[in-house]
Amino acid sequence: MSSDNDRLIEALNENAGHYLKSGRLIEAGDTPFQSYEVWDTPQFGRLFRLDGFFMTSEGDxxxxxxxxxxxxxxxxxxxxxxxxxxxxxxxxxxxxxxxxxxxxxxxxxxxxxxxxxxxxxxxxxxxxxxxxxxxxxxxxxxxxxxxxxxxxxxxxxxxxxxxxxxxxxxxxxxxxxxxxxxxxxxxxxxxxxxxxxxxxxxxxxxxxxxxxxxxxxxxxxxxxxxxxxxxxxxxxxxxxxxxxxxxxxxxxxxxxxxxxxxxxxxxxxxxxxxxxxxxxxxxxxxxxxx
Ligand code: AAT
Incomplete structure (x- = not known):
């Protein structure tokens, strides 16, 4: 079992959600509008999040x-x-x-x-x-x-x-x-x-x-x-x-x-x-x- 800190977790509502293993953080920061992260994940390769929500990944x-x-x-x-x-x-x-x-x-x-x-x-x-x-x-x-x-x-x-x-x-x-x-x-x-x-x-x-x-x-x-x-x-x-x-x-x-x-x-x-x-x-x- 991996611990919570290698997981990227997204809530779908207050009772349920899902996670992906995070892999390597490539870049993260704040824009004037939102926070962002780019990860290299084992499941989907490059993965892009805004304000902690999954936006897109190269694998899916x-x-x-x-x-x-x-x-x-x-x-x-x-x-x-x-x-x-x-x-x-x-x-x-x-x-x-x-x-x-x-x-x-x-x-x-x-x-x-x-x-x-x-x-x-x-x-x-x-x-x-x-x-x-x-x-x-x-x-x-x-x-x-x-x-x-x-x-x-x-x-x-x-x-x-x-x-x-x-x-x-x-x-x-x-x-x-x-x-x-x-x-x-x-x-x-x-x-x-x-x-x-x-x-x-x-x-x-x-x-x-x-x-x-x-x-x-x-x-x-x-x-x-x-x-x-x-x-x-x-x-x-x-x-x-x-x-x-x-x-x-x-x-x-x-x-x-x-x-x-x-x-x-x-x-x-x-x-x-x-x-x-x-x-x-x-x-x-x-x-x-x-
Ligand atoms: N192609 C799949 C990725 C997205 S990203 C959604 C984009 O909408 C972000 O880049 C964000 O900056 C932009 N955006 C947000 N508000 C505005 C606005 N008012 N005008 C123009 N662009 C805006 C979609 C993700 C779907 C997530 C599903 N959970």
Whole structure:
């Protein structure tokens, strides 16, 4: 048995949580916004935490980023412009650039230090996406950015990705009905919002509340669920849109689109996982029924 001080522990609620053996500390410090640590862990290699919460790791990042990005974007005919709020590690941008029609990804990250850390320590998470010429990197508060941006009709976003810390503490205001409404204003006529919701088993009220808020703003809200190893649990995500519905694509159509777009190197996502992610056990259906 290892002692508590070689463990990185994350609480999922006040009664439960999970841990990973820490391994070697590579860098730690405080930014003007949050504290950070980069570890080299035996289970997942490089691992990044903010304020003591797991953000991403090079060993499991594909579970999170592939589903957050490809579930909505495969439903769009030609995803061309995307906005990521948060996501300074570059993992979401990397997945977006796999769609050959992608012309521009605007990434609005609050904390310059997160981008610096990712460039230095997390190359297997961003795979160079942070230096892709199609990336428009802006260090700013996503809340203010979404409120004040007024793109011309042809410059609206096909996808807005909330790749944010959990809706407790600083990011709380980016999970409100008002913020979702501001995001909707920026979406194109194939537009969708993609975000993560939390752990239905351990944070059921949070997941249900977010789905309710999204349903007040968007016509079609499709929660989907994936096991995310770093987060220690089944994790909810949602695709919210007035234009696309991920349930309309069959597994075969998803696989055909992946093939025709030349997206062949994914580690998680395929037509079967796309469809399966929307299959909800009864207790989750009940949790999500208003
Ligand atoms: N790609 C998976 C990693 C993240 S990190 C979330 C990012 O959101 C952090 O870099 C943080 O600095 C940024 N962020 C927080 N608030 C804002 C804001 N207001 N505007 C812009 N960026 C912000 C997601 C982790 C998910 C954790 C699940 N438990």
């Amino acid at each position: 990042e594909f579970f999170y980023h592939e589903n957050l990005i490809h579930v909505p974007s495969i439903c769009q005919i030609d995803p061309r412009r995307a906005l990521i709020i948060g996501g300074g590690d570059g993992g979401s941008a990397d997945e977006l650039f796999k769609h050959p029609t992608m012309e521009k990804v605007t990434l609005v990250e609050l904390d310059q230090k997160v981008v610096d850390i990712a460039r230095r320590h997390l190359p297997k998470v961003h795979n160079g996406a942070l230096d892709d010429p199609r990336l428009d990197l802006q260090i700013a508060d996503g809340l203010a950015y979404v409120r004040t941006t007024a793109p011309a009709a042809g410059e609206r976003f096909d996808l807005i990705v909330l790749d944010l810390t959990d809706p407790i503490g600083p990011a709380e205001a980016l999970y409100t009905e008002a913020f979702f409404t501001d995001c909707k204003r920026l979406l194109s006529d194939q537009g969708a919002l993609s975000l993560h919701l939390g752990a239905p088993v351990f944070q059921g009220e949070r997941v249900a509340m977010l789905v309710t808020r999204l349903r007040r703003v968007f016509n079609t809200v499709r929660p989907h669920f994936h096991y995310i190893p770093l987060y220690g649990s089944l994790w909810g995500m949602a695709c919210a849109s007035d234009h696309i519905d991920p349930l309309r694509l069959s597994p075969v159509e998803v696989d055909q689109r992946l093939l025709s777009r030349g997206i062949q190197q994914l580690q998680y996502y395929n037509g079967d996982t796309h469809r399966a992610a929307f299959a909800q056990p009864n207790y989750i259906r009940q949790c999500l029924t208003p």
